[in-house]
Amino acid sequence: GAVVSQHPSWVICKSGTSVKIECRSLDFQATTMFWYRQFPKQSLMLMATSNEGSKATYEQGVEKDKFLINHASLTLSTLTVTSAHPEDSSFYICSARTGTEDQPQHFGDGTRLSIL
């Protein structure tokens, strides 16, 4: 149980384009979803927290107009990187948890984004 799926797993696109990444909870309802960014050999940095039906809460230094997050249902959240540039290349990982206490965050397998 507690499976989180991300799509796509790997994407390459040209500079200036927008890229959408999907995060789905397959066997549970995710009240809260989180988006992280991870550079090679580094730790996970939280970008934003999204609750279903609400606007996402962004961490300090994360541009909300650059990284658009939508959490329209209890099983789906999307992250759109707008007008992507090479410096946006990274490993983006989502996690999800139910609203039930004592349930941890479960992570997807990440999306490797490469901007040329």
Place this chain on the structure above:
Amino acid sequence: GESVGLHLPTLSVQEGDNSIINCAYSNSASDYFIWYKQESGKGPQFIIDIRSNMDKRQGQRVTVLLNKTVKHLSLQIAATQPGDSAVYFCAEGSGYNKLIFGAGTRLAVHP
């Protein structure tokens, strides 16, 4: 500021030995701690968690110890296997929401 750090960036062990991965945290208000395992190219996989009202919790081959006095967290893996080779992250939080991750420790298991 808040931070979660690890004492050892790389840990090499022999197969069958026990492994101990350490983690220090600085936010005394944190009441929830969790260990994740991350294999190359994959997302973190939940291992075990512990609340601040406990000092020890055991799972299958893993034990997490929490010492709130010195703000120290450790993960013990018994009879380490090659499949345990990965990067291990500790994370702290308040409640079950936002997590702050440590830098990570790479565990290398040698036959």
